[in-house]
Amino acid sequence: FSQASRLQRRRAHAADMEETGHQETSDEFEWSADDTAKQAGTSWVDVAWLMISDIVGTSVLCFVGVAVEVGSGVASALIVSLFPMSVYVSVCMARTRALVVKLANVREESEANTATMGEVAGALMRCKWAGDIVIVVVYGYTLLGQGSYLLTLGNSLQELLYTSGMCIYTAVAWGCLVLAVPVILVRRLGESVAICFGNLLLIVAVLAVSFYDISVNANRSSCVDSPLVAPGLTILMVMGAATRVVYSYAGQWMYFEMMETMAKPSDFPKAFVVTGPFMVITYLIVALVGYHLGVRSSQLLDGMPEGIPMRVASFLLFLHVLVVYLIKSVVLQQYVHRVIAPNDVDARSAVSYLKHGGLGVGMLAFCFLVANSVPFFSQLIGLIGGLLAGPINFIFPLVLYLIANGRLSFAGEASCSDSSDTDGAAIEDRASAAMQASSLSAAMRGLRLVPRWEALVIALISAFTLLTMFLGVADVLEDIVRLNGDYGAPFSCHAYRGIEKAAAANSTLCPA
Numbered sequence: 001f002s003q004a005s006r007l008q009r010r011r012a013h014a015a016d017m018e019e020t021g022h023q024e025t026s027d028e029f030e031w032s033a034d035d036t037a038k039q040a041g042t043s044w045v046d047v048a049w050l051m052i053s054d055i056v057g058t059s060v061l062c063f064v065g066v067a068v069e070v071g072s073g074v075a076s077a078l079i080v081s082l083f084p085m086s087v088y089v090s091v092c093m094a095r096t097r098a099l100v101v102k103l104a105n106v107r108e109e110s111e112a113n114t115a116t117m118g119e120v121a122g123a124l125m126r127c128k129w130a131g132d133i134v135i136v137v138v139y140g141y142t143l144l145g146q147g148s149y150l151l152t153l154g155n156s157l158q159e160l161l162y163t164s165g166m167c168i169y170t171a172v173a174w175g176c177l178v179l180a181v182p183v184i185l186v187r188r189l190g191e192s193v194a195i196c197f198g199n200l201l202l203i204v205a206v207l208a209v210s211f212y213d214i215s216v217n218a219n220r221s222s223c224v225d226s227p228l229v230a231p232g233l234t235i236l237m238v239m240g241a242a243t244r245v246v247y248s249y250a251g252q253w254m255y256f257e258m259m260e261t262m263a264k265p266s267d268f269p270k271a272f273v274v275t276g277p278f279m280v281i282t283y284l285i286v287a288l289v290g291y292h293l294g295v296r297s298s299q300l301l302d303g304m305p306e307g308i309p310m311r312v313a314s315f316l317l318f319l320h321v322l323v324v325y326l327i328k329s330v331v332l333q334q335y336v337h338r339v340i341a342p343n344d345v346d347a348r349s350a351v352s353y354l355k356h357g358g359l360g361v362g363m364l365a366f367c368f369l370v371a372n373s374v375p376f377f378s379q380l381i382g383l384i385g386g387l388l389a390g391p392i393n394f395i396f397p398l399v400l401y402l403i404a405n406g407r408l409s410f411a412g413e414a415s416c417s418d419s420s421d422t423d424g425a426a427i428e429d430r431a432s433a434a435m436q437a438s439s440l441s442a443a444m445r446g447l448r449l450v451p452r453w454e455a456l457v458i459a460l461i462s463a464f465t466l467l468t469m470f471l472g473v474a475d476v477l478e479d480i481v482r483l484n485g486d487y488g489a490p491f492s493c494h495a496y497r498g499i500e501k502a503a504a505a506n507s508t509l510c511p512a
Contacts, residue, residue, distance in 0.1 A: 044267040047258050048274035051251055053196030055275070056282055057203060057324055058152045058317070059248040062378045063283050064290035065298035066241045072291050073228030074238060078245045079283045085461050086249040087272050089394055092401040093255050094268045096120060099404035106411045115260045117253060117396065124403045125439045134396065138253050139332060141388040143363060146332075147370025148380050149325045150175055153318060155301075155377060158496040160314040162306055167493035172371050176364045179322065183329050183360030184353070195327065202320035206313050207282075210300050211289060213309035218293045226291055240382060240475025242468050247385030248283065252393035298378040333359045375494045379480050386473035390465040398458050403439050405446030410437050 042050075067075040097114045100123055104112035113119040117138055122131020154171035230237070259265040286300060295303030301317070304310040336359050338345045344352040374380040437445075447455055487494055 042258075042261045043263065044270040045274065047262060047268065048271035049197050049200070050258060051271055051275045052278055053200040054254070054324075055248065055251040056200065056279055058149065058321060058377075059244065059381050060203065060207070060282060060286055061299040061301060062244050062381065063248070063287035064295045064300050064303065065378050066244055067287040067291040068296050068298070069230060070233055070238055070241045071227045071230040072288055074230070074233065075241070075287045075291075076284060078238075078242055079287060080280060082242075082245050082249045083276060083280050085394065085464070086252070087269070087276065088457055089252055089397050089461065090255055090272065091269050093252060093397045094259065094266060096397070096401045096404045097256060097259055097265060099401075099408050100124065102408055103404070103411065106408075114256060117256050117392075117400075120256055120400055121396075124400055124407065124442075137388070138392055139335065141253065141384070141392055142328060142332060143366065144370060144384050144388065146325060146328060146363065147367040148377065148384065149321050149328075150364075150367045151371035151375065151377050151380060153179075153321045153325070154371060156314040156318040156321065159301060160311050160318065162310070162496050165495050167495050168375050169368075169372050169491060169493070172368055175321075176368055179325060179329075179364060180361060182326050183333070183364065184357030186326060186330055187334075187348075187353075187356060188330070195323065199320055199323045199327075202316050202323070206316045206320065207286065207300070209309055209313040209316065210304055211293075213304050213307070213313070214290070214293050214295060214300075217305050236471050236475045239467050239472035240479070241472075242464075243382040243386035243390075243472040243476055244378065245283075245385075246394070246465070246468055246472075247381045247389045249279070250385065250389035250393040252397055255397075298376075329360055329363060332363060373490045374480060375490065375492075376480065376483050379476055379483065382476040383473065383480070386468050386476060390468050394461055394465045398461065399443060402443040402446035402450075402458075404442075405449055406442030406444065407437065407446075409445055409449055410442065 063075065063079070066078065070078075097120070100114050100120055101112045103123075113123040116135065118131040118135030120131075121134040122128050125131070150172050151168075153175035154168050157171040157174060158166050158168065255268070259268050262268060290300050290303060293303075297303045301310070301313055304313065333356055334345065337356055341352075341355055344355070346352075371380075374383060447458070450458070484490070487497070
């Protein structure tokens with residue numbers, strides 16, 4: 001999202017925010033203080049398509065692997081249950097943004113810092129370094145995700161040229177070379193909604209080609225079992241599979257930025273009317289239909305027989321990953337460039353291009369190392385999902401919401417005690433009361449203010465996320481160690497495994 005869009009929204013904050021009182025509970029909470037502004041900006045429908053195109057990506061291909069590991073019933077339960085959790089966290093983020101706007105009013109600030117999760121954290125935790133840490137963690141997580149895209153780029157190139165015996169490090173290197181020119185030259189994206197929608201169609205086409213070819217060549221018979229619960233299932237295996245589901249619902253890191261571009265930020269939760277059915281249905285189709293058709297691989301394309309359809313699907317996937325990598329790379333490059341050299345971030349000089357391009361090439365090099373360190377796509381996104389996607393996209397937003405709720409409560413309490421004062425001192429006291437309390441005290445107060453059912457939901461989401469962080473990551477690491485033993489250590493060749501694919505396909509047939 002462009003800096004101009006953020007500045008437009010910030011001008012709206014300064015021009016249109018009105019002083020509002022504090023309601024003691026979230027049930028009485030008014031959604032936003034600046035919704036009366038009729039600004040030109042994205043609608044909730046546009047935002048919905050942006051969300052879908054970002055979240056429904058390459059990770060969707062792994063849902064059939066989730067069903068293989070834990071059974072179709074458990075996989076369905078994970079997919080369906082994670083969606084309302086994601087919606088609730090996103091609603092809390094919209095509430096948090098409005099609370100930060102109200103706190104800015106109390107403190108008589110000209111603008112509210114709501115453009116990114118880092119800015120919100122810095123404003124609520126009363127220190128810039130806290131916001132900087134959140135920004136580093138969030139963008140570091142995004143950069144690791146870029147590594148998973150490069151691995152997918154390499155895998156798709158291996159399957160496109162499956163007769164060549166290309167090693168994964170060679171395939172990923174070719175992907176880096178293809179991306180090198182655009183990451184150096186592209187400084188601004190065009191109409192992001194159109195680009196993202198077109199890229200969404202590419203991944204839908206990949207699914208369509210894959211399912212058509214798998215269904216035509218399916219050898220499923222009555223002896224192929226598709227259990228609801230996988231035999232020998234353990235809680236460790238469930239949490240390991242859940243890391244990939246968490247990763248696939250993890251778009252909250254950019255939701256503050258999305259709200260910043262909207263004409264009416266309080267409409268943000270409406271976007272889930274569009275995104276919810278699409279995401280849940282797509283994820284269930286990949287998991288259940290692929291599993292029913294006899295796919296027993298970790299991702300959907302591995303269940304396709306060799307031939308022209310597999311080459312077509314791999315080429316479409318290659319194009320999809322090129323676009324999504326470039327979109328996120330431009331965002332990361334622009335941010336880092338603005339931090340290290342803000343004066344020439346928008347210049348079109350040779351020096352500016354050298355800085356921008358150097359950042360892009362440096363990120364490609366880092367992502368090349370990530371892709372070859374864990375050259376197993378399912379396990380790589382599970383590792384990222386368990387370690388970072390869960391806490392960043394589920395726990396961080398809830399903590400920020402509770403802190404904002406508690407700080408505004410402190411300010412409201414001070415307002416009541418100083419209601420007889422009409423001078424600036426009373427306002428100053430309210431602002432001081434709101435911000436002097438520690439973040440922990442504010443969060444605990446905010447937790448006491450929410451209804452009991454919401455407190456229970458927050459506790460359940462936090463507990464589930466922590467389980468994926470520890471048990472889930474332990475299971476993923478166990479898988480990585482096993483796969484390293486079977487196919488070679490990191491930075492080994494890991495060539496296309498056509499023989500293993502054929503063996504996996506034959507294992508689903510009835511014995512002779």
